[in-house]
Amino acid sequence: MTQADFGSLVGISQQAVGNLVGRGVLDTGAPGLQVLHAYCSHLREQAAGRAASGDLDLAAERAGLAREQKIRVALQNAVTQKQLMPVALLEEILAKAGARVAGIFDAIPGAVRRRVPALPAEEITAIGAEIARVRNIVAGMSLADLRDEETGTEGDDLPEEEIDP
Template identity: 65%
Template sequence: MSDFDLSKPMTQAAFGALVGVSQQAIGNLVGRGILDKNMVGHQLLQAYCSHLREQAAGRAANGELDLATERAGLAKAQREKIEMQNAVTRSELAPVALIEEVLSKAGGKIAGILEAIPGGVKRRVPSLSADDIKQITGEIARVRNIVAGMSLDDLREPDEDDDDSSAEGEELDL
């Protein structure tokens, strides 16, 4: 190995020979702005070593890929997956399909109970007219339709009709 004077400017070929890479590899580093062709030997060596440290630490990579960011993203995704698995284990989360099935069955049972109300009222209060029973049936159908048309967004926002529906419900107390 020949002696290199690190206090003087060096050619790309000479610096490549010093660090054990081709002149083309050094030219690539100059082209990317990592090395400056006006640097003297010791500056080239420091810049080259700094670049190697950055690559080894994952802070600098070829192209757009930032290894440190990618690793952090992967760790976050793994943490979220584990948190969700733990929530499922603690029965804090359930699959949407299961929730839909439970709500559908509950809605069917409630609809059956609501539909039986007019007949039960007529038996308990035989003096009610057919129009009274028809109004009760209409109110039950209105409530059933409101519930059937609900979505997840309706559950997130306070219902402005709560005051009106409770006042109407009070009128039906028998």
């Protein structure tokens, strides 16, 4: 069977048959029935969106697109439900909270001095130094440090000390 005859049989041009032969989809040396089966198989693969000889795999591409769209919609929903916030906003909130806490910590030595006037100045200074030490530890913390604490992989930054009563 010639390429023109096969093209006429299945309703495509002789050039289209030649293209299929060139791509290895059809073998013109095979009997006509085998060529027809190969052509039908090729059409089924195309309809199913499966890749043939390195072509684009439409089914996989569609699945990937659907997966990305699902992720995008989930993120949009999380933002809408206020489960996610921009990093810049979180940084601003944490910086303001940290500044407020630092102000409260700075007021502790003065408050102790007013409440316990008999406490020696050295003790008030020691309290202030301890507060400064803790503030420095907290200022140097990172998200990784907090994660390590949650998993228990890192020791406590604050050594336990005996406090004389």
